[in-house]
Amino acid sequence: MRSLNPAFKLIGLLAVTFLLAARHDPLLSLSAFVISLIAMLVSRVRLKAMLLLFLPVFLAAAGMFFTGYRFAAGNSMPVRAEILHIGSSAVWNGLTLSSRVLAYAGLGLLFALTTDRIELIRSFQKQLHVPAIFAYGLLAAWGIFPHMALEYRRTRAAFRARGIHVFPMSPSLLNPLLVKSVRWSEELAIAMESKGFDGRTTRSEFAPVLVRTSDWVFLAVCCLGLPAAVFFL
Amino acid sequence: MSIRFEQLQFSYFKDGHDVIPGLTAEFHASNITVLTGVSGCGKSTLLYLAAGAYPHNAGILRSGKVTVDGIAPAELLPPERCRLAGMMFQNPELQFCMDTVKNELVFCLENIRTTPSEMEPRLNAALQFCGIAHLKNRTLLSLSGGERQKVMLACLVALQPKWLLLDEPFANIDDRSASEIAEKLGQLHQEKGVGILAVDHRLDNWVNVASTVRIMEKGRLLPETLSPKNLDFHHLEERGIIVPGGSYGVHRCSGIAQNKVLELRGLTLRHGTTQILRGITASFYRGRAYAIVGQSGCGKSSLFGALLGMYRYGGQALLDGKDLKKLRRKELGHIGFVTQNPQDQFVGGTVLEEILSSLHGKAGAAETAEKILKSIHLWRYRELSPYLLSQGQQRKLGVATLMAYDCRVLICDEPTYAQDRNSTLAIMDTLCRQVKDHHAALIFSTHDRQLALDFADEIWELEGGRLHAVTQSGL
Incomplete structure (x- = not known):
């Protein structure tokens, strides 16, 4: 996956997500998820990074499963004992929802973990x-992000030092951040220009x-092959 | 081969005053010239004009002409302009847009349309010249300020400009990197004939490299040409310029030493896997002034950041015997902070709010705030956002907010950073008044050893993650 052209990879994987969006088939979604896992392993993505990133995904998928299971069409709101029995349509509904979460996360992470920004x-x-x-401009903005996090901590510390209570992410905390990021972007623009950009x-x-x-x-398989296969099989 | 300014008149705003009111000057490529002067005198503006960054990016050129080797830089497109004059800035954090050192150099070379086969040898040569070949594949984020500034120099070396324009290139880096870079600059000038025009309010790092020093005052260039080897200290002091190794000629601010107010017990701190502080133990008493000195990157800002609550730390910090971590928010207000960049400490939407927020709605707060603002001549800006003030005014406001406090400890991270001599004296005077009149303990960090010698009762050096006392004569 690493050697694929990034723009082609993005378009191909996007096509697959659109295909998945149009189909409500847990088997299809699950196989997309498994294939992306295999592709990641083949591309030598670090196992630890993968596990850490998939942890919240699995939680979300489990949540979606129980939501779909509990609120399948035909179920009424108040909880009664008989609706908690394993009904195949409810399980199917839960699986459909949760497998979609897995598939989207799998495809997204496959792209993110195997692409150099x-x-x-450059390929864009x-x-x-x-x-x-x-x-x-996008690349330069990306470089500013770590500054933002540090700056946010600084501003919060300033308020604390004055004995003033502020809620996280409140406007008074974000205001200085906004002012500073405008100044940074100006400085950065001048610096880039002075390097001949x-x-x-x-x-x-x-x-x-x-x-x-x-x-x-790859593009042909994703955009034409897969839809055709899904349609005819 | 020279940079010429002819009848230059420049202003930042349409109805604002002229930062440069009619300046004519010429700087020759055969010299390394350092322009110095108090902050706000227009020296950086002049440099940006020579680089062609102004008026393209900001300001209005009312009249006059700027030429570099006979060419007007503002009329060139960036790829040609950077071959004529390359620029280095004060903030090493905001100069790059790529991820690794190599990619950044490639970015520069692509801009000037270097053929791909030439790029690798050219960027290798530039890295070699700057002595940072080993950093080639490192990410820029993982580099220290000094290393980043060397990468910036490597970019300029790769671009091969005829002139180098430097805007306080040593302001944010440690002394060793500064002297290494200065040496490389001298080499570039001698071996490759690159003309160098630098702007700096401190002359320490230039003494061995520069050939001429010129002074700017209120947008005008003073006629005299000084030689850095034999500077007339008295003359410089009169002009408000910080003299290398020159005394501030003031007495220490010590009040009457009183009870112990802040105690550090085995303070440790790590950033990622790097151990920054390795067990700091120290006691600070009210009515005394303490200076903390040490190389850039030795952990001064981290120590203050820990006390400010920005970083988690091991060990204990006790304020009047109570653990800092367990103090309630109100009690934390007893420590006053001045940060390196005054913008980092602003909490109010307006200048007036900034002062009022320190008074915590005490009786007569409005009158006190008015008195304080009038004393620093900022009363007429009271409805403005503090971010709109000039750099010098921001610093004044930052220090003035402390006057409104009833604080027992003042912790100041480089309070005189990037200030000229007169502002430095004014700031230290305000801080000392807190020590004398309110018996606060003043703890300030500085890389200006003279400042520490002149104002502190005790000097502590932070080295290898530990703090140890230095005798006054030991510096």
Whole structure:
């Protein structure tokens, strides 16, 4: 998965999620989930990172299962003993919902864990013709995120030091953050410009992101093969 | 080969006053010139104009002309402009947009349309020159301030500009990195003939490298050309400039030493896997001033951050015998904080609120606030947001909020950071008054050893995660 062209990978996986959205088949969703797990393992994603990320996903899936199970069509609101028996339609309903959570999380993480963001931006520019100013702006903004977290802690500490109580994420805490991020973006823009970045003129490419046959095959399978298979089988 | 300013008149706002009211000057590429002057004198503005960043990004050029080697930089597109003049900024955290050192250098070279086969050797040579070849594949986030500034220098070396414009390049980095970078700059100038124009309010790091020092005052360039080897200290002091190794000529602020107010017992702190503080034990008494010195990155800000409640720490910090972690919010207000960047401590929407919030609705709060604001000449800005004040005014406001406090301990992280001599004296005077009149204990960190010598009763050095007392003569 790592060697696939990032833009092609994104489009292909998006096509699969649309396909899943249109079908309410737990077997299909579950197999999408299992395939993404296998793909991640084959692409040597660290097992620990995977387990940590999937923990909340499994919780959400379990929650969705019981929601679907308990509130299957035809069930009434007040809890009665007889509705908690295992009815196949209720189980099916629960499975449909929870398998969708798993499938979407699986596909999303498959993309996130096997894609380098710099490569993604380069491929957006090359294959999808996203303007450079937008692509590199995104990268620069990404670099600011760690500052935001630190700045938030700083502001909260400032309030604490004055003996003032504030709720987390309250406007008085976010205001300074907003002011500062505007200032940061200005500074960053000037710094990028002073390194010769323009956004309008053409740039040379150190390692152009290529499209190989395997990328086309992947795209064809995701966008045409899978829908056809699901439709005919 | 020179940078020329002709009849330059520049303002940041349409109806604002001129930051530079008609300046004519020429700087030759054969010199390393350092422009100095008090904060707000227009020296950085001049540099941004030479780099072509202004008026493109901010401000209005009312009249006059800027040329670098005969070319107007503002009329060039960025890829050409950066070959003419490269710029280095004070904040090493906000200069990069890629993830790793190599990618950042590639980004620079792609901008100037270097052919791909040339890139690898060129970026390797630049890294080698700056002595950071080992950092090539590191992420920029994992680098220290000094290392990042070296990466920035490597970017400039790779871009091969004819001029280097430096805006307080040493402001945020440790002394060792600063002297290493200064040495590289000298080498670039001598070997490759790169013209260098730098702006700095401190001259310490330039003494061995620069060939001329010029002083700016209120947007004007003073006619005299100084040689950094034999600076006239008295003359510089008169102009409000901090003199390398020069005394502030003031007496210590010590009041009458009283009871112990803050005690640290085996304080430890780690960021990730790095142990920053390894058991700090110290006692601080009311009515005394303590300076904490040490290299950048030795953990001064982390220590203060821990006391401020930003980081979790091991061990105990006791305020009047009570554990800081168990104190109620009201009692925490007995410690006054001044942060390195004044913007980090603002809590109010307006300048007036900023002062009022320290008074906690005490009787006569409005009158007290008015008195304080008038004394620092900010009363007419009372309805403005504190973020709209100038840097110097923000610092004044930050320190003034402490006057409204009834605090027992004042903890100040580099309170005079990026201030000129006069503001430094004014700030220290305010802090000392708290020590004398309210018998507070003042603990301040500084990288200006002279400031520590002149104002502190005791000097502590933070080194290797431990705090130890230094005798006055030991510095």
